[in-house]
Amino acid sequence: MEPVLEPTRHDARSGLADDAVTPQGGVDLRVLAGLPDIRPDDDLAAILIEALGRQGLTPRDGDILVIAHKVVSKAEGRVIALADVTPGDEARELAERIDKDPRKVEAILRESTRVVRAVKRPDQREGTLIAEHRLGFICANAAVDESNVGAADTIILLPEDPDLSARRLGERLEAAFGVRLGIVITDTFGRPWRMGLVNVAIGLSRVPARVDLVGERDAFGRELSVTMPALADELAAASGLLMGKRDKTPVVLFRGVDWQPCDSSASELIRPQQEDLFR
Numbered sequence: 001m002e003p004v005l006e007p008t009r010h011d012a013r014s015g016l017a018d019d020a021v022t023p024q025g026g027v028d029l030r031v032l033a034g035l036p037d038i039r040p041d042d043d044l045a046a047i048l049i050e051a052l053g054r055q056g057l058t059p060r061d062g063d064i065l066v067i068a069h070k071v072v073s074k075a076e077g078r079v080i081a082l083a084d085v086t087p088g089d090e091a092r093e094l095a096e097r098i099d100k101d102p103r104k105v106e107a108i109l110r111e112s113t114r115v116v117r118a119v120k121r122p123d124q125r126e127g128t129l130i131a132e133h134r135l136g137f138i139c140a141n142a143a144v145d146e147s148n149v150g151a152a153d154t155i156i157l158l159p160e161d162p163d164l165s166a167r168r169l170g171e172r173l174e175a176a177f178g179v180r181l182g183i184v185i186t187d188t189f190g191r192p193w194r195m196g197l198v199n200v201a202i203g204l205s206r207v208p209a210r211v212d213l214v215g216e217r218d219a220f221g222r223e224l225s226v227t228m229p230a231l232a233d234e235l236a237a238a239s240g241l242l243m244g245k246r247d248k249t250p251v252v253l254f255r256g257v258d259w260q261p262c263d264s265s266a267s268e269l270i271r272p273q274q275e276d277l278f279r
Helices: 044-055 069-075 089-098 102-111 162-177 231-239
Strands: 028-031 064-068 079-081 112-119 128-133 138-140 154-156 182-191 194-205 251-255
Touching (some): 044 251, 064 069, 231 251
Parallel strands (some): 064 182
Antiparallel strands (some): 079 154, 112 128
16 A cells, blocks of 8 residues: 655754644655665666655655756766866966866856856955856856765766756656656755855756746735746755755655646746846
C-alpha cells in the first residue's frame, strides 16, 4: 500500500517533521533524504527514482520536485578544475581590479554576455562581479560557484539548458511512476534592493513561471490589474527552507500546490530590457 503524505511542519535546517498538522488545504514539503554525492555522468533520474522509492515518497499527480541545480550540473559534467582554465587579458585586468582569482574571472566571462558591475569595497576580501549570464539571468559571478562542489580549486556552472534538463528529468520520473509531475531547478541569487539570498527558478518543466491573476478579484471584490505571482520563484524560495548548505538536501517534494501544467520556461521570469528601469 502506498504511504500517505500527511501535511506536516518541518525544521527548516534539518527537514525533520514533527507531529503538528497544517490546516486542511495546506502545502506539504518533504526532503528527499539520503542522496549520494552526484558525479559527472551519473544517471540523476535513476538516482531520484530509487531514492523516492526507498523513502516511500511515491509521487502523485500534481506533485512538484524542486531540485538544486548543483546536482543537475554535476551529473551533466558542468564542473571545471581551475587548473584547466587559462585566463585572458580581460580576465586578468578584472581580477586585479577586484582581487579575484583570474581563472575564476575567466570562467565567469565565458558564461556571460556582459559584465554589469565590477567593484571592491574596502571591507571586502574579494570584490563583486555582477554579470549577465548567457541565459539572461543577471547575478553575481554569472552563477559560477565554488560551494558544495566536492573538490578544492574546482568550480561549478549552471546546466547548459536548465529547462531541457528539467524536461528530461520530468519525462523519466513521469514514466517511472505513471503520474504527471512538475520540475523546478533552482539556484541561489542575491537581490539588488534587499540583503540576503533566496532560491530562484532557473529551469522548468510543466510548472508555470508566472500565474496571471489580472481581471480576477481580491478578497474584497476589487479587480486585480497587475497581479502576476511568480509561482516558480515562490516554489524555489520555499524550497530554500529545507535546502541547507551543509545538509546535502538538494531535492524537495511539494504536494498540494494549486497549479495547472503548461509549456513553460524560466526565461519568462527575466524582465525584458524595454521594461527594465534600472539597466
